[in-house]
Amino acid sequence: MSQPDLEWLSAFPSLAALDDPATRAALGGAQIVQLPVGHMVFREGDACRHYLMVLDGSVRVQKLGESGREIVLYRVERGQTCVLTTSCLFGGARYPAEGVTETPVTAAVLPLARLNEAVAASAG
Numbered sequence: 001m002s003q004p005d006l007e008w009l010s011a012f013p014s015l016a017a018l019d020d021p022a023t024r025a026a027l028g029g030a031q032i033v034q035l036p037v038g039h040m041v042f043r044e045g046d047a048c049r050h051y052l053m054v055l056d057g058s059v060r061v062q063k064l065g066e067s068g069r070e071i072v073l074y075r076v077e078r079g080q081t082c083v084l085t086t087s088c089l090f091g092g093a094r095y096p097a098e099g100v101t102e103t104p105v106t107a108a109v110l111p112l113a114r115l116n117e118a119v120a121a122s123a124g
Contacts, residue, residue: 008032008108011055011079022121029114033107041099048088048095051115053081057105063097073097089115 006028009016018024030053035041041052041059052059059076061084076082076099088095089112110118 008053008055012053013079018122020121023118026114026118026121027110029117030108030110033109035101035105035107037101037104039101039105041101041105042085042095043098044095046095048085048093049112051081051089051110051112052076052085053108053110054078055106055108057107058102059099059105060102061097061099075102 006016006024008030009027015027018027032055035057042048044064054076056078059082061073061076061082062070063073065071074083082099084095084097084099087093
């Protein structure tokens with residue numbers, strides 16, 4: 001069986017340091033995507049189905065106020081993941097805010113099933 005291409009892990013040193021073959025195989029299920037400026041990564045109320053790990057660029061996580069005004073909660077940049085996504089994936093909740101790209105973004109996207117495999121492998 002060939003080794004998955006995990007070059008993208010260089011943006012995440014703590015993940016790159018994991019040497020468990022099962023964890024690395026699960027992380028190998030990530031797809032590298034290019035997202036243009038203004039791309040809606042997730043919307044409020046969406047189900048969480050993927051774990052997005054930003055390799056380059058910036059995603060703005062925001063909430064729309066009652067007046068329709070955007071309230072910026074935080075930004076996700078190189079080597080970071082979205083706190084809301086992590087919370088939603090592990091808590092089985094829907095997104096309470098939205099995420100939109102501020103710049104062109106390159107990201108590793110790991111399907112929920114592969115994330116669960118990686119977590120189970122690292123816990124074992």
